[in-house]
Amino acid sequence: MSKEENLIRKPGEIVFSIFLTVFSVTAFWQAFAISGFTGLSTAGIFPMLASLAMIVCSLIITKDVFAKQPHKMSGFASSLNEILPITLIYMIVLISAYLLAMPIIGFVFSSAAFLFLSFSILWKKPIWLSALLAIFSLAIIYFIFRTIFQVVLPQGSLIQGSILQGQF
Amino acid sequence: MDILSNLVLSWGDPWLIFLTAAGTLAGIYVGAIPGLSVTMATSILISFTFKWQVNEALALIVGVFMGGVYGGSRTAILLNIPGAPSAIATAIEGYPMAQKGEAGEAIGLTTIMSVFGGFVGIIALALFAPVISNFAIMFNSRDYLLLGLIGILLVGTLSGESFAKGAFAGALGVLIGMVGLDPMTAEGRFTFGSVTLMGGIPYVAAMIGFFGVAEGLVQLHNLDLPAVKQKIDRIIPKFSDVKKHFWLAMRASGIGTIIGALPGTGGDIAALLAYDDAKRMTKNPEVPFGEGAKEGLIAPEAANNAAVGGSFIPMLTLGIPGDAVTAVIIGALFIHGLKPGPLLLIETPHLFWFIVGNLALANIFLLIFGLSGIKVFTKIVECPKAILIPLIFVLSAVGTYAIQNNPSHVYWMLGFGVFGYFLKTYNYQVGPVILGVILGPMMDSNYRRAMIGARGDVGTFFWDFVSHPISLILSIAFLLMMISQTPLWPFLKRIIGRQGKQT
Numbered sequence: 001m002s003k004e005e006n007l008i009r010k011p012g013e014i015v016f017s018i019f020l021t022v023f024s025v026t027a028f029w030q031a032f033a034i035s036g037f038t039g040l041s042t043a044g045i046f047p048m049l050a051s052l053a054m055i056v057c058s059l060i061i062t063k064d065v066f067a068k069q070p071h072k073m074s075g076f077a078s079s080l081n082e083i084l085p086i087t088l089i090y091m092i093v094l095i096s097a098y099l100l101a102m103p104i105i106g107f108v109f110s111s112a113a114f115l116f117l118s119f120s121i122l123w124k125k126p127i128w129l130s131a132l133l134a135i136f137s138l139a140i141i142y143f144i145f146r147t148i149f150q151v152v153l154p155q156g157s158l159i160q161g162s163i164l165q166g167q168f
Numbered sequence: 169m170d171i172l173s174n175l176v177l178s179w180g181d182p183w184l185i186f187l188t189a190a191g192t193l194a195g196i197y198v199g200a201i202p203g204l205s206v207t208m209a210t211s212i213l214i215s216f217t218f219k220w221q222v223n224e225a226l227a228l229i230v231g232v233f234m235g236g237v238y239g240g241s242r243t244a245i246l247l248n249i250p251g252a253p254s255a256i257a258t259a260i261e262g263y264p265m266a267q268k269g270e271a272g273e274a275i276g277l278t279t280i281m282s283v284f285g286g287f288v289g290i291i292a293l294a295l296f297a298p299v300i301s302n303f304a305i306m307f308n309s310r311d312y313l314l315l316g317l318i319g320i321l322l323v324g325t326l327s328g329e330s331f332a333k334g335a336f337a338g339a340l341g342v343l344i345g346m347v348g349l350d351p352m353t354a355e356g357r358f359t360f361g362s363v364t365l366m367g368g369i370p371y372v373a374a375m376i377g378f379f380g381v382a383e384g385l386v387q388l389h390n391l392d393l394p395a396v397k398q399k400i401d402r403i404i405p406k407f408s409d410v411k412k413h414f415w416l417a418m419r420a421s422g423i424g425t426i427i428g429a430l431p432g433t434g435g436d437i438a439a440l441l442a443y444d445d446a447k448r449m450t451k452n453p454e455v456p457f458g459e460g461a462k463e464g465l466i467a468p469e470a471a472n473n474a475a476v477g478g479s480f481i482p483m484l485t486l487g488i489p490g491d492a493v494t495a496v497i498i499g500a501l502f503i504h505g506l507k508p509g510p511l512l513l514i515e516t517p518h519l520f521w522f523i524v525g526n527l528a529l530a531n532i533f534l535l536i537f538g539l540s541g542i543k544v545f546t547k548i549v550e551c552p553k554a555i556l557i558p559l560i561f562v563l564s565a566v567g568t569y570a571i572q573n574n575p576s577h578v579y580w581m582l583g584f585g586v587f588g589y590f591l592k593t594y595n596y597q598v599g600p601v602i603l604g605v606i607l608g609p610m611m612d613s614n615y616r617r618a619m620i621g622a623r624g625d626v627g628t629f630f631w632d633f634v635s636h637p638i639s640l641i642l643s644i645a646f647l648l649m650m651i652s653q654t655p656l657w658p659f660l661k662r663i664i665g666r667q668g669k670q671t
Contacts, residue, residue: 016594020336027343027358034357040626041619043350046612047357050342050604057336064330083593088388092586095381095561099582102565103575111565115558122391122554137559145566152573153566 009068011079017062024054087121094118106156112138174521177223178529184227188526191231192533198232199239199252206236206252206493210500222504222519227526229500233493234530237435237472238282238538245274245465249383249560254435254475257443257468264460276405277462278469279538281417285470286531288421289428289477294524297481297513309617310632314642315437316611320603321649333596341604342611344369352613364576373568373580374605378598380564381585384557386592391553404539409462416446416463417470424471428478434493435472435479436603442471477527484512484520 028051034044071079098114115134123130146153178184199206210229240252245262258278265274320338347358348368359365420442427438446467453461483494506516513520568581588598622629633643651660 010594013594016590030358031343031346034355040624040629041616043353043355043357046608046615047343047346050339050346050608053339054336054343057332057339060332061330061336064332085389087391088385091385091388091557091561095582095585098561099565099575099578102569102578107566111562115562118558118561119555122388122557123552124554133555137555138562141559141562141566145570152570154569154575 007068009065009071010083011071012083013065013068014062017058017065021055021058021062024051024058027051028055090121091118094121102156103154104156105158107153108138108142109156111141171517171521174518175525177522178227178526184223184526185529187224187227188231188529189533191228192235192530193231193537195232195235195237196239196242196534196537199236200242206233210493210497222501222506223522225500225504226523229497230523230526231530231533233497234286234473234476234527234534235537236493237476238279238286238469238534240472241278241282241469242275245278246271247556249379252435254439254472255468256436257439258465260443260458261461261464264458265462265465268460270460273405274460274465276539277409278465279535280405280410281413281420281466281470282473282538283531283535284417285421285424285472285474286476286534287528288418288470289425289474290524290527290531291477292425292429292474293477293480293527297485297520306638308632308636308639309614309621310639311642312614313611313618314633314639314646316607316614318642318646318649320600320607321646334600337591337597338600338604341601342608343604344374344601345605345608346612351609352616369605370568370574370577370580373577374584375602376564376568377581377584378588378591378601380560380567381581382588382592382598384560384564385585385589387553387557391557413463413466416449417466419449420446420467420470421474424474425478427471428475429481435475438475438478439468439472442467473531480523480527484523 028048031044031047031051034047035042036044039045094114094117098110101110101113104110112134115138116131119125119130119134120127123133142153178188195206210232236252237254240250240255241258241262244250244255244259245266248259248263250256250259262274262278265271320342321335343358345368347365349355349359349366350357356366423442423445424435424438427441428434443464446463447457450457450461450463453463455461457464479494483498506512506519564581564585565578568577569575588601591598591601618632619629622632633639
């Protein structure tokens with residue numbers, strides 16, 4: 001990142017630095033609630049010191065952000081696209097769905113679906129190739145983790161463990 | 169004679185040689201795969217080696233440790249994802265080298281210097297274990313507090329655009345580390361009445377989130393860029409390079425060994441300190457720092473492998489782990505009925521010398537595997553990002569899940585991943601956050617112990633920082649860092665200047 005780019009404010013940078021400031025103040029308030037100023041070696045002192053440092057830093061950061069030149073992006077949509085492009089939103093939604101589905105349908109099926117869907121969104125190759133790659137890479141991951149590292153992977157509450165063990 | 173026979177015990181037994189080799193190779197890949205930590209691999213290994221003989225278990229674990237510390241540098245160089253926190257500094261210089269097509273040279277140099285550092289650490293372990301333990305035993309609570317603060321400040325100033333952002337990230341990490349039941353009084357901190365939060369925020373989930381998921385999300389911006397084709401033509405580094413940087417590597421190894429030997433501080437801090445030292449000591453680098461300076465690659469890599477030998481010193485002589493991995497290894501020794509501590513060297517000296525010899529063997533395997541497997545390894549880099557990114561997400565999920573088989577940890581991972589994405593987008597460093605998470609609880613308890621030691625009197629508390637030699641040296645180091653790295657100095661100069669004009 002060059003110095004010139006650093007002088008130009010990114011879309012959403014003000015919002016983010018204000019968010020961090022508010023977060024720091026909330027953290028300080030919560031840290032104060034632990035034990036207040038009742039002593040110098042209480043449980044709340046160090047969290048208060050840490051959040052105080054956060055408040056000071058975030059105020060300096062916010063001041064610096066306001067000193068920067070505004071970005072040249074026009075309109076909310078293009079600004080949003082710069083920071084959160086549509087592919088990124090897709091992926092975040094997809095990962096969330098994957099992690100939520102994992103305890104229900106198990107590691108194998110959720111990972112297979114996740115890999116297939118994300119390969120087909122990102123890779124832009126024929127569907128069958130994405131499917132093949134998803135199965136192939138999943139098989140390797142499963143072998144390494146289940147067989148070599150013996151990690152217990154979620155089998156899913158919907159599917160009986162015995163069926164899965166029979167398959168692999 | 170006894171010492172010698174124990175030292176080379178694993179060198180003559182084919183089975184022990186095989187276990188060490190397998191451990192080292194596995195360690196390199198575990199260390200290299202983002203989201204898989206050496207700590208995790210060691211804990212899993214312990215769970216199924218506890219029925220083995222202690223020598224066999226140790227051979228495998230020592231190999232994984234040695235290989236894993238080195239392996240983190242591979243992905244740091246090739247993908248800009250440090251496979252382990254000890255490779256954060258490596259990524260700063262290694263990745264720009266890879267972008268310039270010098271990945272092979274970077275990996276070759278890293279390997280040689282890691283092995284070099286590894287040997288320095290092992291020799292130090294063998295020679296200075298009793299001496300250094302005498303030194304470390306004098307460390308007080310306030311010294312640990314200062315070490316923690318220096319560590320966080322160092323990582324905060326490393327490469328960020330502003331000191332405020334680095335310090336903010338460090339403090340945020342400390343705060344994350346505070347969540348849960350206070351270990352001293354069992355009061356809830358930031359738990360909001362939730363039972364899940366009482367156990368604290370799982371820091372491995374935070375680490376995988378910040379380094380795995382957030383990095384994957386950032387990389388989505390570069391999806392259409394052609395994959396970096398790495399021409400790995402030069403794996404054996406130029407002899408002139410090795411010769412030229414010999415003393416730098418020696419210095420870095422020294423730093424690494426000492427930092428590794430300090431309880432609680434391991435390869436992570438060693439690498440960052442050595443990087444910072446190299447940055448200040450190198451007057452005219454061929455390539456500026458941050459753009460692929462070899463000096464900035466050699467120093468952290470020599471240091472973090474030297475810290476492996478160093479971290480065994482407090483563990484074997486005092487029973488205090490030098491870092492997270494040695495903390496796990498202590499558990500393994502307990503399982504095998506051994507008592508790490510001051511008596512270990514007296515009661516079971518053969519074990520001490522076996523570990524020293526085994527570390528040396530693992531280091532030799534590191535050299536062999538490090539210089540031979542690169543071509544296969546770099547295929548990962550030539551793999552298109554569209555394939556790599558989803559795989560990173562799956563590996564991150566598995567890695568997080570593997571630690572405690574707790575599905576809630578993967579949600580933490582995702583949350584930290586998305587938050588980390590925004591931090592990275594707005595040029596915040598995530599390294600200091602992780603360091604804060606790890607060092608925060610240590611600093612908190614040491615601060616409070618020091619304060620209780622001073623009977624709650626602020627005057628006595630601060631007087632202690634300057635009235636003991638070790639504390640005084642650390643306090644001066646801390647103050648120098650504060651003054652040189654923050655806007656405090658220009659600010660003070662302005663005030664002094666203004667007063668000068670007025671009078």
